[in-house]
Amino acid sequence: MQEPTILWADDEIDLLKPHILFLKDKGYTIKTVTNGSDALDAFKAEHFDLIFLDENMPGLTGLETLTEIKNINTDIPVVLITKSEEEYLMEDAIGSKIDDYLIKPVNPKQILLTIKKILDNKRLVGEKTASAYQQDFRNLLMTLNDNLSYEEWADVYKKLIYWELELQNLEDQGMHEILTQQKREANTQFSKFVEKNYVKWLNHPEDAPTQSHQLLRTKVFPFLDSTPTFFVLIDNLRYDQWKIISPIVSEYFRIESEESYYSILPTATQYARNAIFAGLLPSEMEKRHPNLWQNDDDEGGKNMYEEDFLADHLKRARKEVKFSYTKVLNYEQGKDLVDNIHNLINNPFNVIVYNFVDMLSHARTEMEIIRELASDEKAYRSLTLSWFENSPLLEALKKLSQKNIRLVITTDHGTIRVKTPSKVVGDRNTNTNLRYKQGKNLAFDAKEVFHVKNPADAFLPKVNVSQSFIFAKEDEYFIYPNNYNQFVNYYNNTFQHGGISLEEMVIPFIMLSSKG
Incomplete structure (x- = not known):
């Protein structure tokens, strides 16, 4: 990976040689100038990953130089360094979209921390996030094997969503696949939990969510x-x-x-x-x-x-x-x-x-x-x-x-994004929802559904004597055998609702x- 290049503008740059040598030892390329005009010329001529600007320079001030730089490229990160602790100056700098603000005197490690915070933030946060998830992965895995209550299942789901949001910008496909598999396993266990308890919840609300x-x-x-x-x-x-x-x-x-x-x-x-x-x-x-x-x-x-x-x-x-x-x-x-x-x-x-x-x-x-x-x-x-x-x-x-x-x-x-087709057969009066079916003489794979044989048990309407309900579990969706491939191509990876999942x-x- 190419070394990050930093432009440092300060009219007292000779006094900062220890800082610059320290940063070069850390693998950074540093170009120095002594005023705002030279900083602008260098910025127009070369590529820089980060710019340090002293506020109190002869000619163009740091804030004036910052404005000119942002007019050319709004994405370049800039750090303002000043001796002044005046609040108005800080507010002007923040209003000018400064990326950090340092008060002199600054020490080399303070400068290094600022560089890492700006240039290496994404990588460092990503590495820390991945490491934290790996540590929590085992805890989640053990939790899924426990006999969880409905409160604990809600907590598991929130924890999985927390990690999904934390990892979503991480460029580690393997980590995403691990989390996806963990969510799928959670939904497998959650579906069994609901199948076992749902009717009891409705009939005994004192012991239900x-x-x-x-x-x-x-x-x-x-x-x-x-x-x-x-x-x-x-x-x-x-x-x-x-x-x-x-x-x-x-x-x-x-x-x-x-x-x-x-x-x-x-x-x-x-x-x-x-x-x-x-x-x-x-x-x-x-x-x-x-x-x-x-x-x-x-x-x-x-x-x-x-x-x-x-x-x-x-x-x-x-x-x-x-x-x-x-x-x-x-x-x-x-x-x-x-x-x-x-x-x-x-x-x-x-x-x-x-x-x-x-x-x-x-x-x-x-x-x-x-x-x-x-x-x-x-x-x-x-x-x-x-x-x-x-x-x-x-x-x-x-x-x-x-x-x-x-x-x-x-x-x-x-809703849940459905990925697994499940074949079902019903008469023409069977409803069209992909995640649940109700009708007479439904034919299905019993392992793939939650079957409510008597709708009254689940406080569901019963239109006729032989009517029952089936609910898709996990990421499954119901497909009729006729035109099977056509329906799979159309509905696979779509968001559906009506069945049993944490989502x-x-x-x-x-x-x-x-x-x-």
Whole structure:
């Protein structure tokens, strides 16, 4: 690898010879000049990896030289060195996009630390991160062999996401493959855990995690008598996507708690999201609201009556509060939300359902350009971040941050990138979702699915006597044997939901308050 080359401009450069010899011994090439004009001439003539500028030079000052250099190349890192500790000078330097700021006298090791921090930061951080993950890998491996509780499974998932985000910029393909395999093994064990416990959770909620139908009653309704609450549900928002946007949100809000809950099965919008707003499981919704509940084979939209479900839920909970319900399905509706946000402040409870991430996952399946832009998990997160930074939702949140409100950010279910086809046979009335199937006389490989023979056991609607449900596990997706290769080519590596995985079931639930 080529030695890094450094340009050092200081009118007292002769006094710095010990520093320069020290750096040369460390493998750096140093070019010295005594004023800003010569620094600019050298910069235009040669390539440098880093520039040191003395602030108090004859002719062009360090800050003036910095401005000229940044006009030529904004990417070159520059360090300002000065005798002055005046605050205005520091602020001017920071405003001029300086990379570091040192006060004279400086010692050689201080200079070396600055060089490493700027030039070797990526490599050093990468090496340290890889080393830390290797140490934690064994702990995670041992943890997966334990008999974990639902709280511990949520912690395992958060730990895996932590490492996925830490390693995502590391150019070590082997490390990525190890983590990918570890996530796959975690999902294998988690699927067995859910298969063993899910029906028991529904029938014995005292020994179960908080699930979709309990979310509002246990985590939101108790606060409605105090501060106005905004409940923002971003459809399909996984925990890793929340971690990507959370630094932006935390600029405007204080994160009071970062918890998780479990989505019910199927992890699909019509089941999980309706359960949140109704405070009921699917079979209970069908019984209590026969005119509102829609089964898979019913015609029409499956999430048309969320506001009605919510109104009834509030009434049953004896929360006689004024509330609003806003669903945003496109950019124009998002701008309408921004314009109308001031009218919602006086309501004790406001629900906002924002649909972009769900549309992104579906668009990735349907549109070739989105497939290319979101080719892997890192790119998928990057698209989510880009959307959020430029979305009307962020505009609305900025306005809310100026008011004394409580904010909840959550979702109804996540998604998983599917890679393993699983053959299933059903009649023409079988639903189309790739991660769960319900119908009569389903044929499948029993080892690859969680089979609920009697839907009533899992509080699922039962349309006919021979109906059952099957749920895909890990990264599998259901494919009919007819046109098998065509469907595999179309759906492989797409983001789907409805089945059992950490990504789909372990849901972020974030409670925030205004910083003001």
